[in-house]
Amino acid sequence: MKTSLQLFICLAMLLSMVEADPEPLQDYCVADTKSTFFINGAPCINPKFVVSSHFATSALAKRGKTSGSQFGSNVTLTNTANLPGLNTMGLTLARIDIDGNGIVPPHSHPRASEVTICLEGALLVGFVDTSNRLFTQQLRPGESFVFPKGLIHFLFNLDSSKPALAVSGLSSQNPGDQISSLAAFTSKPSMPDDILKKAFQINGQDVSKIRKNLGGSSYFERT
């Protein structure tokens, strides 16, 4: 009896830790993109001034530029700046353009699960769970895959000659992104070499080389 109660409390605590974004308290809260307040989300403009265009965006209409990308990909996201009507809705839409054999490198979203649909090309997608088990799937146009919240995942264009296009929905208006390689090797300030040497079982030259190769780049824009 006592153990089942403890189990129940543990489950309840675990469930409360995987909550989605807070529920909206009104029909909509169109983001005031000029506000300088920092609150959980963005402040709303007066509903009297809300118009249809606040709920529309062409932010994902164009291909993201991949030419400057060392990974051969570009992820374009909706956010409260380019789609103010999305504020408090707990949603993000992403357009993912991947060159031939390009990747969206292993990364995680601390605040969102993600469901992706392949629209063009041939993708290999996958994630690693917390027991270090890898799940992968090949996607053809029209096929979808789910990346569970917080888990490290990737997308790879299997075709060397044709670009791929995928669109993802994410369960937060601000999913957050951490690319595993960039978090380890290009943080500012840098993680101490001794930590990276031990963690990756490499020497100081390897650390410098990887840092240089990754070039201190950022990938996702911060919102």
Ligand SMILES: *[C@@H]1O[C@H](CO)[C@@H](O)[C@H](O)[C@H]1NC(C)=O
């Ligand atoms: C992604 O594409 C946008 C629009 O073309 C561009 O402004 C941005 O710099 C690109 N990001 C990367 C990482 O190349």
